[in-house]
Amino acid sequence: MFKQLGPAPVPADDLAASLAPFGQSRMLPREAYVDPAVFEWEQGGIFSGWRCVGHADDIAAIGGQKAVGSGANGVLLVRGEDGLVRAFANSCRHRGHELLTCGAETKRRSIVCPYHAWSYRLDGSLRNAPGFKDSGAFDASGFGLAELRLVNWHGWLFVDPSGLDVDFSAHVAGLEDVIAPYQPENLTIVARHSYELATNWKVIAENYQECYHCSSIHPELSRISPPDSGENLNLPGSWMGGWMSMIDEAETMSLDGKSGGVAIKGLSEHELRSVMYLVGYPNLLVSLHPDYIMTHLMTPLAVDRTHVECAWAFPREVADKPGFDPSYAVDFWDLTNRQDWAACESVQRGLSSPHARPGPLAPDEDGVYQFVTRVAKAYQG
Structure with a gap:
């Protein structure tokens, strides 16, 4: 593959x-x-x-978040303000700390790294990086979470962490x-x-x-x-x-x-x-x-x-x-x-x-x- x-x-x-x-x-x-x-x-x-990471009902409410897998294939599932579920690499853009531990779930209006409190909107864009507010060289738009290919197919959620697999329709x-x-x-x-x-x-x-x-x-x-x-x-x-x-x-x-x-x-x-x-x-x-x-x-x-x-x-x-x-x-x-x-x-x-x-x-x-x-x-x- x-x-x-x-x-x-x-x-x-x-x-x-x-x-x-x-x-x-x-x-x-x-x-x-x-x-x-x-x-x-x-x-x-x-x-x-492509692998199944759960059911859409597992992240039923807006702000629902769930970590699936760990390491290279670690995925963070998030239901956004628009009601859609998205998948992100479970890695903070600051120092790489996991955003949630494997198997953990939470519900909140933002994604918060527990290490240095970097926070992200539910669409993965960076909301706040403590200490960087007055840094003129820091561009927050370049530090959003890495979004992964996700398909909600008949209620089952499938993610392609590599981004290299075939189109889901072929799968x-x-x-x-x-x-x-x-x-x-x-x-x-x-x-x-x-x-x-x-x-x-x-x-x-x-x-x-x-x-x-x-x-x-x-x-x-x-x-x-x-x-x-x-x-x-x-x-x-x-x-x-x-x-x-x-x-x-x-x-x-x-x-x-x-x-x-x-x-x-x-x-x-x-x-x-x-x-x-x-x-x-x-x-x-x-x-x-x-x-x-x-x-x-x-x-x-x-x-x-x-x-x-x-x-x-x-x-x-x-x-x-x-x-x-x-x-x-x-x-x-x-x-x-x-x-x-x-x-x-x-x-x-x-x-x-x-x-x-x-x-x-x-x-x-x-x-x-x-x-x-x-x-x-x-x-x-």
Whole structure:
């Protein structure tokens, strides 16, 4: 993606094996999951391009501010006086101090650096630099915050810290007709769960891309959605994914297949009988259900550690109803998540063995192949 970095520090022969035709290929090199040097390369070679940094509702009020990520890819999200959310590098123009610490949130009419109290308007322009008022050589217009490319797409916020990635329309090419019927921007987030996993972020995405494992570790899910159902999409952009069907008796993904909410208006018969699972490469997993949308937002913390925030959004007509209980969806997926997390952490421990070698992909793992080849091509530099 960003050729100035050069290729990732992984064995060339193993990388070539990952890019072989499906049916002959192997998983990514072991180093991709356990080597801190590869993790550091990914921060500049993958995560400095378009990535999801949250939901627009996370910064709901004018003056709302939130810091996401740290270091080279640290972002400050701010909702301005005009109601728009903007993204800035989380670095004061004076001495570089973070404007907010990673994960911190605040609400105020200006952006204030806690180090020397330089302050900025909500559009990023410099408002006040203490001690510089009488300096005739100081031009405040030259010291505004560095603004980053940001797109609010169906309520999800995407930032390109590098400014070098493709146009956002190319990043999500082929997805508008898939996403739009579910109207995610009009749904309300009702519940969130946070998890910190002892595994590499790619292990989570690969697990999400296949149901080869479902009959082994997801008996509840397999009763509602046959593991061998559905098919994967062939999308021209950076995303990937596919759909799976539900049994005839089921209304949605829940422990008994029943919905405690209402169907999203305007969905087709196929959309009402299936669930679409999408990987918003690299860090957003989107599950489109007939009556709710679930997302997993991944934040890689280390080569073997990933934070995941899971959010459930429902149509407003049911979300705003007094006494609405989203547990039919939340409890089902929390159970399924934890089954997945245990498997992913076991994979990470297994890959830490010096004897681990890239394995082959099963015929049902074509979705994993889509993800693996996307990463492998990025590794080539």
